Amino acid sequence: xxxxxxxxDLRIGATIFxxxxxxxxIEIVHGVSFDLQKGKVLGLIGESGAGKSTIGLAxxxxxxxxxxxxxxxxxxxxxxxxxxxxxxxxxIRGARVCYVAQSAAASFNPAHKLGDQVIEATVEHxxxxxxxxxxxxxxxxxxxxxxxxxxxGNRFPHQVSGGQLQRAMTAMAxxxxxELIVFDEPTTALDVTTxxxxxxxxxxxxxxxxxAALYITHDLAVVAQISDDIMVLRNxxxxxxxxxxxxxxNPRQEYTKALVxxxxxxxxxxxxxxxxxxxxxxxxxxxxNGVQVLYDVSLHVPRGQTLAxxxxxxxxxxxxxxxxxxxxxxxxxxxTFGDEELxxxxxxxxxxHLRRIQLIYQMADIAMNPRQTVGQIIGRPLQFYFGKRGAxxxxxxxxxxxxxxxxxxxxxxxxAELSGGQKQRVAIARALAAQPELILCDEPTxxxxxxxxxxxxxxxLRLQKExxxxxxxxxHDIAIVxxxxxxxxxxxxxxxxxxxxxxxxxxxxxxxYTDLLLKSVPEMELGWLEKVLATRKMESAGx
Amino acid sequence: xxxxxxxxxxxxxxxxxxxxLSVLIAERLGLSLLLLxxxxxxxxxxxxxxxxxxxxxxxxxSATPQAIANIRADLGLDRPITTRYFEWLGGVVQGDFGNSxxxxxxxxxxxxxxLGNSLFLAFFAAAISVPLAVGLGMVAVHYRNRIPDRVIxxxxxxxxxxxxxxxxxxxxxxxxxxxxVATFPSTVYDxxxxxxxxxxxxxxxxxxxxxxxxxxxxxxxxxIISVMSSAYMETAELKGLGAFKAIVKHAAPNAIAPxxxxxxxxxxxxxxxxxxxxxxxxYPGMGQYMVDAVTVRDMPVVxxxxxxxxxxxxxxxxxxxxxxxxxxxxxxxxx
Numbered sequence: 001x002x003x004x005x006x007x008x009d010l011r012i013g014a015t016i017f018x019x020x021x022x023x024x025x026i027e028i029v030h031g032v033s034f035d036l037q038k039g040k041v042l043g044l045i046g047e048s049g050a051g052k053s054t055i056g057l058a059x060x061x062x063x064x065x066x067x068x069x070x071x072x073x074x075x076x077x078x079x080x081x082x083x084x085x086x087x088x089x090x091x092i093r094g095a096r097v098c099y100v101a102q103s104a105a106a107s108f109n110p111a112h113k114l115g116d117q118v119i120e121a122t123v124e125h126x127x128x129x130x131x132x133x134x135x136x137x138x139x140x141x142x143x144x145x146x147x148x149x150x151x152x153g154n155r156f157p158h159q160v161s162g163g164q165l166q167r168a169m170t171a172m173a174x175x176x177x178x179e180l181i182v183f184d185e186p187t188t189a190l191d192v193t194t195x196x197x198x199x200x201x202x203x204x205x206x207x208x209x210x211x212a213a214l215y216i217t218h219d220l221a222v223v224a225q226i227s228d229d230i231m232v233l234r235n236x237x238x239x240x241x242x243x244x245x246x247x248x249x250n251p252r253q254e255y256t257k258a259l260v261x262x263x264x265x266x267x268x269x270x271x272x273x274x275x276x277x278x279x280x281x282x283x284x285x286x287x288x289n290g291v292q293v294l295y296d297v298s299l300h301v302p303r304g305q306t307l308a309x310x311x312x313x314x315x316x317x318x319x320x321x322x323x324x325x326x327x328x329x330x331x332x333x334x335x336t337f338g339d340e341e342l343x344x345x346x347x348x349x350x351x352x353h354l355r356r357i358q359l360i361y362q363m364a365d366i367a368m369n370p371r372q373t374v375g376q377i378i379g380r381p382l383q384f385y386f387g388k389r390g391a392x393x394x395x396x397x398x399x400x401x402x403x404x405x406x407x408x409x410x411x412x413x414x415x416a417e418l419s420g421g422q423k424q425r426v427a428i429a430r431a432l433a434a435q436p437e438l439i440l441c442d443e444p445t446x447x448x449x450x451x452x453x454x455x456x457x458x459x460x461l462r463l464q465k466e467x468x469x470x471x472x473x474x475x476h477d478i479a480i481v482x483x484x485x486x487x488x489x490x491x492x493x494x495x496x497x498x499x500x501x502x503x504x505x506x507x508x509x510x511x512x513y514t515d516l517l518l519k520s521v522p523e524m525e526l527g528w529l530e531k532v533l534a535t536r537k538m539e540s541a542g543x
Numbered sequence: 544x545x546x547x548x549x550x551x552x553x554x555x556x557x558x559x560x561x562x563x564l565s566v567l568i569a570e571r572l573g574l575s576l577l578l579l580x581x582x583x584x585x586x587x588x589x590x591x592x593x594x595x596x597x598x599x600x601x602x603x604x605s606a607t608p609q610a611i612a613n614i615r616a617d618l619g620l621d622r623p624i625t626t627r628y629f630e631w632l633g634g635v636v637q638g639d640f641g642n643s644x645x646x647x648x649x650x651x652x653x654x655x656x657x658l659g660n661s662l663f664l665a666f667f668a669a670a671i672s673v674p675l676a677v678g679l680g681m682v683a684v685h686y687r688n689r690i691p692d693r694v695i696x697x698x699x700x701x702x703x704x705x706x707x708x709x710x711x712x713x714x715x716x717x718x719x720x721x722x723x724v725a726t727f728p729s730t731v732y733d734x735x736x737x738x739x740x741x742x743x744x745x746x747x748x749x750x751x752x753x754x755x756x757x758x759x760x761x762x763x764x765x766x767i768i769s770v771m772s773s774a775y776m777e778t779a780e781l782k783g784l785g786a787f788k789a790i791v792k793h794a795a796p797n798a799i800a801p802x803x804x805x806x807x808x809x810x811x812x813x814x815x816x817x818x819x820x821x822x823x824x825x826y827p828g829m830g831q832y833m834v835d836a837v838t839v840r841d842m843p844v845v846x847x848x849x850x851x852x853x854x855x856x857x858x859x860x861x862x863x864x865x866x867x868x869x870x871x872x873x874x875x876x877x878x
Contacts, residue, residue, distance in 0.1 A: 060781055094782035106774035111796035111872055121782035156872045 004212050005036040011071035012054050029236040041213045043223035046233035047449035052216045056182040060097050061089050094121030098173035102185040104165035108157040114168050115153020122176040140171040144201040163194035167201050183215045191312035192520040220259050221522035224248050225529035232256050262450045269502045270486040276300035277470045283333035285323050293319045295495045304468040308481040311491035317474045321440045355385045358431035362443040364423035368415045374426050375411040381433040400429040421452035441473045478521045490514045563877050567868050575861045586849040587628050590842050597644050597840040640847035645839050650847045661828035664744050665813040668751035676756050680763025699757035711750045711823040728825035747824040755809040762805035766798045800867035807863030811856045
């Protein structure tokens with residue numbers, strides 16, 4: 001057998017504890033099979049709950065939480081690793097098969113230096129002496145493009161950035177010269193401009209060390225850059241499995257086609273953007289600790305249209321939303337809504353002003369009281385702003401539930417009983433209940449799977465047409481901007497670097513940073529990564 | 544002229560950047576001293592406000608207005624309260640707590656012996672309860688949600704739910720009265736041998752251990768469980784490390800701070816909270832000394848005991864804070 005990893009009819013189960021019922025055993029992966037040759041990369045792709053991380057961890061014979069492998073074989077170089085005892089499996093983990101987690105920040109121990117953690121498994125398994133391992137770590141830090149590779153290992157996890165941590169974790173996995181590495185969404189938590197560096201580093205390291213890899217992600221465009229084969233998973237079953245080129249260019253299954261075609265332009269840009277509903281002028285703001293986060297930001301949201309605010313983490317885009325709501329009074333500048341200037345602080349605003357601006361958050365589940373039913377959550381603003389009670393209130397809530405395509409059946413449910421997409425819909429209904437003129441959407445789709453996010457965007461656009469509500473849509477995802485925005489504001493380190501109609505901002509001539517941002521977004525195209533890196537090299541050589 | 548405070552603040556800020564650890568520890572020390580001073584005021588004012596009067600209690604039936612006034616003048620009670628406070632504070636700073644009103648002997652001398660007795664008791668209670676609590680906490684984590692965990696939880700909860708005097712009397716009834724294996728009362732004398740002393744304090748030590756055990760055990764369990772469920776413990780497992788190695792190297796350094804905190808609180812309780820236990824077991828420690836002094840309104844003794852208790856409490860909490868600061872790599876190694 002020439003296959004390094006051969007998974008045969010893998011079945012994985014878990015025990016769930018439904019409230020008020022006896023524990024139940026369920027199957028979450030239903031017989032998945034694939035093969036991986038030495039030095040090749042297989043991309044596992046699917047929505048959350050598809051079982052892709054679970055399958056990835058099965059390659060280390062590991063089940064997270066109450067997850068158990070119930071059937072099938074995981075053959076590593078022809079040897080089934082599932083029946084091995086604890087000692088036998090420990091010899092494989094960290095030596096022959098290594099794991100790179102999604103959140104490197106949480107996966108490094110805050111109490112130890114990075115270098116010690118990177119070489120720990122290698123030394124522990126007796127594969128190299130301490131000095132040899134250190135030398136290898138320095139070499140890996142270098143090929144992964146980490147700054148000052150000789151001294152990088154002396155730092156603690158909190159002393160380096162998120163992108164550097166993710167690369168350090170890759171170095172940790174590569175250190176023992178494993179035959180296989182499982183990458184579990186290694187770039188999902190990163191900004192796009194950082195993601196591209198990490199992606200390039202990982203790809204480069206895989207090529208230089210000749211290790212094989214399972215690359216798990218929900219982003220088809222990312223996996224297209226790095227894999228040889230792709231397996232599309234849904235609800236614990238294989239949807240489609242084939243070479244990367246076939247999956248991207250010629251998908252056979254409807255579900256794969258939907259994934260490939262996600263987020264095409266949904267709406268043409270509004271032509272007249274002069275009727276401003278919200279005007280933000282010369283806003284500068286700082287948090288209590290004296291750190292200034294916004295510098296002289298001015299922009300406006302036209303009535304009945306969408307302004308997308310794009311930027312990476314720390315760019316101040318969420319802070320801008322806090323300033324508009326009055327949660328963070330700015331120390332300079334003004335916010336005008338319609339014809340009236342709004343008070344800086346939320347507590348000084350009239351109830352009507354508060355009603356007309358509503359918010360939708362990134363994490364719908366922490367923005368709702370888990371002890372309230374959907375009916376109570378949506379009914380609260382009806383009562384608070386319009387004094388509706390009892391049957392009248394219930395009727396309104398049900399009408400809103402119909403509008404978000406959920407219906408009366410959800411009236412008595414609790415947030416915990418809803419899926420991520422449903423929770424976000426309830427959050428939208430809650431915002432709508434106040435009959436706002438402006439809704440501030442703070443990354444409402446970034447925690448959702450692409451197809452679910454798509455549904456939320458469709459809903460928001462439909463509601464906008466029906467109700468003429470304006471959106472200030474905060475996102476880091478250029479694809480969303482392309483799909484829904486009328487105008488675009490680009491932010492970098494608290495400053496507005498670009499603002500205007502979508503067609504102007506997203507087309508040449510570009511602002512420098514907007515250009516970088518646009519070029520960093522992975523495209524559903526083979527060889528895109530190489531192309532971008534090549535242009536980057538040329539540009540830096542030219543300078 | 545520039546605001547002098549601004550200069551101090553800037554220096555502090557600069558120091559905080561270069562030596563965050565030393566600055567934080569220095570701040571804790573300073574705060575502790577400030578707190579102790581505030582407590583000294585509270586104690587003095589509190590004792591002053593106590594109902595009853597030493598002179599009246601002391602003279603009993605023979606209290607005439609003249610006799611009372613004489614005693615008050617002897618003790619200097621006719622002078623203003625601020626004068627007396629600063630005089631007392633000045634003495635305390637030099638280790639002189641004044642003379643007992645009842646016996647006339649220096650308080651410092653009497654209290655040293657009593658404090659020694661209290662610390663002797665607290666030391667043995669701590670030496671048994673801390674390892675036992677941390678050990679039981681680890682056992683509970685190992686058998687999490689299984690029978691041993693439940694048994695440990697229920698027993699320790701039962702122990703903490705009973706008032707300590709009740710536990711004390713129960714132990715006396717069983718071990719001293721019915722079985723006759725333990726010594727009661729637990730009074731210790733100067734000429735007792737070590738083994739006799741240990742036998743004498745067996746029951747009060749057991750009572751104290753039962754009172755403080757549950758709190759420390761549960762906190763240890765919670766701290767370890769919270770650390771064990773973190774992503775870096777999964778990383779350790781996926782590196783192929785053994786369970787023991789992973790706990791010692793990766794879990795322990797991150798669980799220390801919360802455990803030390805609760806241990807310090809309980810150690811403080813062992814010294815400060817023994818009043819009831821000492822009275823139940825007739826043990827000649829600080830607690831009983833203080834209770835006796837309150838009965839006869841012997842204010843210098845009450846003040847001294849109160850201040851020493853406060854100092855022990857503040858000191859132990861400060862040590863816990865400092866350990867937590869030192870255990871935090873973010874503070875040890877700034878960006």
